Amino acid sequence: MTALTPRRTEPDLSFLLDHTGHVLRTRMASALAEIGLTARMHCVLVHALEEERTQIQLAEIGDMDKTTMVVTVDALEKAGLAERKPSSRDRRARIIAVTEEGARIAARSQEIVDRVHHDALEALPDGTREALLHALNQLATGDLATPSANPRPVRRARQGQG
Structure with missing residues (x-):
């Protein structure tokens, strides 16, 4: 670090969230690939099973x-x-209907997603897990719930479990 390097006054939250999110997504992709799915395919199957939804809604x-x-x-x-x-x-709209086999695979993929999330959280002591999840939920539903308007769009990584 040189004398010209600006002094950081806060932790690099962007790096921490980006890095951990990236690693979690790679683990998820690897785990879901074992049953021939991508995270997007899992997301569509699970949300299409919840209720009748169009392709646009999904x-x-x-x-x-x-x-x-x-x-x-x-x-x-x-x-x-x-x-x-x-x-x-x-009758003008088309929905995505999950087949019986798709429902079976969606149940299996949800087990995989839950396992990957569980394993990631297992790296933390018990009290820290709950505190992290609480804090992230507060950010996701509060101050960081809505992106800022930006004249130059920011490339957004695939979000969460879908």
């Missing part, structure tokens, strides 16, 4: 652009895990 939940969503649903259809069907509520 893309919003999973923070996916239109092209990524189409590719994801195409892969799910090719694997026999989901299919596009007319909505029962709006």
Whole structure:
């Protein structure tokens, strides 16, 4: 560090969140790959099982652009895990319906996601786990709930479990 280096007055929260998020995403990708899924595929399956949802709604939940969503649903259809069907509520809309096999795989993928999260949190002492989760939930629903307007879009990494 030279004399010209600015003195840090706060911990580098951006680095800490980015790094741990990146490592968690790589672990998740590796674990889900064992059953032939990506995190996006898991996200679509789980949220499509919750209720009747269109491709656009699922893309919003999973923070996916239109092209990524189409590719994801195409892969799910090719694997026999989901299919596009007319909505029962709006005949103009198409929903993503999960097949029986897709529901079985979604249950397995949720077990994997839960295990990866559990294993990551196991690295912390008991009291620290709860404090971390509480603090992150407060940030995610409070001060860091909404991104700032930015004339130059910031590339956003794939979020959480979907």
